Amino acid sequence: MTDAHTSTEFVIERIREAILSGDLRPGEKLHQDKLADMLGISRTPLRTALTALTQSGLVSYESNRGFYVREFSFSDVAGAFQVRAELEATACRLAAFNMSETAERQLFELVEEGDRLLSPGSLSPENLVPYRRMNVGFHTAIMEFAANPWIKTFVESLHNVPLASDRVIMWRDFYVIRRSHDDHHRIARALAKGQGERAAAIMREHITFALEHLHTQLEEYPEDFLRVPTADTRSSKTRTRRRNRRPAA
Amino acid sequence: MTDAHTSTEFVIERIREAILSGDLRPGEKLHQDKLADMLGISRTPLRTALTALTQSGLVSYESNRGFYVREFSFSDVAGAFQVRAELEATACRLAAFNMSETAERQLFELVEEGDRLLSPGSLSPENLVPYRRMNVGFHTAIMEFAANPWIKTFVESLHNVPLASDRVIMWRDFYVIRRSHDDHHRIARALAKGQGERAAAIMREHITFALEHLHTQLEEYPEDFLRVPTADTRSSKTRTRRRNRRPAA
DNA sequence: ATTGACAATTTTGGATACATTATGTGCATA
DNA sequence: TATGCACATAATGTATCCAAAATTGTCAAT
Structure with a gap:
């Protein structure tokens, strides 16, 4: 296992x-x-x-x-997206210099896989996991082509931030997914043509928008998400207790 | 203690x-x-x-x-600088929106501290540590003004890469230090004026050049640095042993 | 001499036992 | 009633012990 x-x-x-x-x-x-x-x-x-x-x-x-x-506060989540956008944009810029034949093929295969999954005109529940795999694969591939291990390391650790994790997919609005996948198309083509800056710009927006969309979804359908702890979860009693005790030590 | x-x-x-x-x-x-x-x-x-x-x-x-x-290979070190350049540039862009009165003052005080340390026309050994402290303080301050904790977290972890650590100072060439500190001046002024993109550009070059300089220094005065392990440090015997054993498991 | 198998030794991983520190409760006092 | 102290309790941190795994060394066979 x-x-x-x-x-x-x-x-x-x-x-x-x-x-x-x-x-x-x-x-x-x-x-x-x-x-x-x-x-x-x-x-x-x-x-x-x-x-x-x-x-x-x-x-x-x-x-x-x-x-x-x-x-994590919502601002932590937002910050995670922000940094991820920059890091993955950088990955695009770097990857553009390293696009081999096989690298191109790998990207286009992932893009086509996405096409297949979306072709029914909606993302069925059983296709959610494969779609997520494709999505993760696409982003990971680019970071690998960038040949800078730090980028991948940091992005991975950003995926540990609950709502910033790539396990969250915005499945409610099909158009959003479609458009997001369209970004993938363009990024793949840009990289294939060596247009690193262009790919970077699309990627930055791709991720920046994901945050914006998450934000609106959170307000509309909060029950879809695990509670984001803006307030404190512990009892206020425990908390004051702690504050008073600590300085003594 | x-x-x-x-x-x-x-x-x-x-x-x-x-x-x-x-x-x-x-x-x-x-x-x-x-x-x-x-x-x-x-x-x-x-x-x-x-x-x-x-x-x-x-x-x-x-x-x-x-x-x-x-x-760490040299390519790891280079990658660390590359990512640090992007992250700190991003920090500049973000910080430009958050520059309070005290933030400005803090930056300028650090810059002036640097001026004092460099005013003799050379960086004396006893000023090396204070200069380093000032340098770290400057970069850290900007990351804090950026108000995105991830940036600081990641940059800190990049400082764990031996030669990319901020404990390495290029003390041989005074002009290089002077110029580097001049960058600080410009960054501080740019931020104070809300010129985020400008500050970001200077910062990116500031760090990118540090790598380039490190590279040339490494070739000229390798004995100044701890050995970078391009080759393997362990005996080849141990290594083959390991390779042969592992696949069996 | 080299290879491979096997035993002996070393070293790591995990469980338990002990020490230390925080937390909670009750009582005395203001 | 609220506050502060002392003690009891519970939870964490560390040391020690045992089990499992890897490394090393030996020896025979080719």
Whole structure:
């Protein structure tokens, strides 16, 4: 199934999934004993997993107080899109210099795959996952052609921000998807022709619009999304308690 | 001394320093028992520290084989500069919208501090550290004004790439420093006037040139820098051993 | 001499036990 | 009633111990 050799690696993946899927809620305390029990392991590999997830940004940590599911404000999400737009635009600019025959073919195949999935005139539920795979593949491919590993690394870590994750697809409005896929067409063609700046511009807008659209969708259909914790989830009592205690130490 | 409350946090900092300073060489194996002994702690907090450092990119890890000081190719370093240039340019563009009175003042104070340090007409060894602090402060300040935490996060992690770290200063050629600080002047003024694009352009070149300069310096005075591991540091024997064994698993 | 198999040793990964720090409760006091 | 302190409780951080895996060394066979 997974290629995780150690239980730590296995648990990292388990918890990441639980957080991104919303099984573990933002701000929720990650109780070591309880979690270890649930997962059927001891605290040692669990703690290892949690520190790893802390570094990759999904979990927050305070010395001697423990781990929490990290909370993201909407401004964090917006910022993630902003930076992703820049990074992937840069990827386009760089990729334009490295487009081999096979690279071109790979992009066009992904684009055609998208065409097939959208050809019915709507995105059926069973095509949602394949479409997402295609989408991820397209963006990833370009970052690989850019041959700058940092871009891919950072973009991946931005996908750990819940609503900025590429697992969110705007499936409600077919026209939006169609248009988004049209961007892919143009980006692929631009790259093939070595028009790096053009590809970059389309990509930047492609991602910037995704944020804008997310924003409007959030207001119209908030129930479609996991709650974004703008307010605090913990009781105000606990919070003041904490504030008062900390400075003493 | 440090504000590390746990020995894990303390050890993370110790090891990071050791790696960035070159005490621990790229590719070197991080032996758990030995390291724990040296640091006077048990393996548990050490392992925690190592997984944390793995995620932040300074250490590499293979299941059941252990931790190694991560090796960076020159192309990694170049890529780090490239991405940093884009990120900090973006920071400039964003910061231009958020320039408060105090923000302006803060920038100009840093610039003036630089003027003072450079006024003798050369950068004396005892001024090297203050200059570095000023430099870091300047770049950090702009990223903070940009109000997008991701930028700062990623740039910080790029500073973990040995030669891309801001602890490397090109002190040999005073004109280069002077010119670099002149960029700071212009960036500060541009931001103060709300000229985001201009500031971004200067910043991009500011960092792009730093890479170019590093490159020439590396060729002229390689002994000034810690060895960049283009070739492998481990014995070829160990390496073939590994290659042959792995596929069996 | 080289290769391959096997045992011995070392090293890593995980579980448990212990120490330390935070949290919560109750009581005394103002 | 509210506040502050002391103690009890619970949770985290670290050390130690055991199990599993990898590395090393030995030896026979070719």
